[in-house]
Amino acid sequence: MEVLGSESKTNSLDDLLQEKLEKAFHKQTSKVRLHDIAKIASEHSPIDLAHAASHLPHNVRPVLYENLPNRDAKIRFVINTDGDTRLALFRHLTDLELKKLFDKMPVDDAAWVIEDMPERRFRRLMEQIDSKKASRIVDLKKHHRNSAGRLMTSEFFAFTMEMTIGEAAAYIRDNPRIDFARGIFILNQAGELQGTVPARNMMINPPTTPLRQVMRPVLHKVTPDATREEVIDLVERYKIFNLPVVNIDNDLIGVITQEDIVEAMEDLTDMTIAHMAGAREKFSSADSVMKRFVARAPWLVVTLFAGLVNVGVMSSFQRYEGGILTFVLFFVPLITGMSGNIGLQCSTILIRGMALGTIPSHSKREMILKELASGLFTGAFFGVFCGLVVYLLDVLGGGAFLGTSPAAVGAIIGCGLLGSCFAGTLLGIFSPLFFSRIGIDPAVSAGPIVTAFNDFLSMTIFFLIAWGIRAVFL
Secondary structure, eight states: OHHHHHHHHHHHHHHHHHHHHHHHHTOSSHHHHHHHHHHHHHHSOHHHHHHHHTTSOGGGHHHHHHTSSSHHHHHHHHHHSOHHHHHHHHHHSOHHHHHHHHHHSOHHHHHHHGGGSOHHHHHHHHHHSOHHHHHHHHHHHHSOTTBHHHHOBSOOEEEETTSBHHHHHHHHHHOTTSOGGGOEEEEOTTOBEEEEEOHHHHHHSOTTSBHHHHOBOOOOOBOTTOBHHHHHHHHHHHTOSEEEEEOTTOBEEEEEEHHHHHHHHHHHHHHHHHHHHTSOSOOOTTOOHHHHHHHHHHHHHHHHHHHHHHHHHHHTTGGGTTTHHHHHGGGHHHHHHHHHHHHHHHHHHHHHHHHHTOSOGGGHHHHHHHHHHHHHHHHHHHHHHHHHHHHHHHHHTTSTTTTOOHHHHHHHHHHHHHHHHHHHHHHHHHHHHHHHHTTSOGGGGGSHHHHHHHHHHHHHHHHHHHHHHHHHHO
């Protein structure tokens, strides 16, 4: 309940702030408008303004940025806003202004922000800022976007085992810009990672205590080429607060914090939801109609062709017009809807288990058999129920379905629903396994592709069952 309440407050704040900005930018008098914008920028957090900026026209977003009270606020604004806003700012800002901005921006955040900068502008900026910082940014940028190397920060505290708590504390006080919460790591003389010291141990022990006496072993670490999914799995399973990143020589080169993990999980969630919907994961409200079309159309082409195949299946039964086809068509939405929902339930459960690692390889066969049994039981239950309802309705209606036998009608609908639900279960189980085997995100299997194939498969089975039962009863 607290989370829902928090979301409601932030959503209300976003709506209010967007309304205030829109009114300010629609003022007729330029001086009044700039005064109002400066007032709004001083009254609200740069993070909230960064989110609100994504809903403004591109040409006015730099105006909001320019009216932020100080450079720290501008840095937080740039870090937390979306790629479209950053691109608009980069086009507006001069090289000197960009240099001042990146001189104070944390290295790991700078590596993310620069993703939205043209390559030529990026190279020019790297030549202007401090050479050491530029080198660290370039090193981070070399890693794949969804790897541990890109998630990590290169700003952390690391000391040798011979140092005392007092010496380490003095160094920490002299470097306030490095976040103390990122952890304290212990290295040997060769620079290899040996352990970590909890902040509590730094506080409760005497200053003269060597760090080797209070350090703990590092149980989990990753290399820079580890995937985002591997990192998230480690942190979730072992509840790691700070995950060290080491090279092949076990030298500590970075740290992945919980804040980085949360952002990675949000990105992964956005991507998964977008794949399930059959669209790209990054989508801006400012995108044009053509961009929206191009992002969605490729996936929907599959649905279009599957629909045409469905038409072919239905037309192939035209020879039975006046009998089975006339009333069977009325139940097609029921059949496809039930089988689609059952298949989606199966695939969602399977995808969730695969994502969380709760389905070991040795138990996949048992899980598949249980899901198949569940789908068969569900189809049988609802098939019998629906068949009885249709039978009773036909009896009470005096054979309303063109004089067809009520028993035939009930049997067709009941068995058709059983067969289509079982087919939906098969599709929902094996499609994620198939996509995973060929290296495609299994979440795609819950999108338009499977929806289209489910309609074709369930409807075909329904018509075949109807044709077979008709031959027996009539």
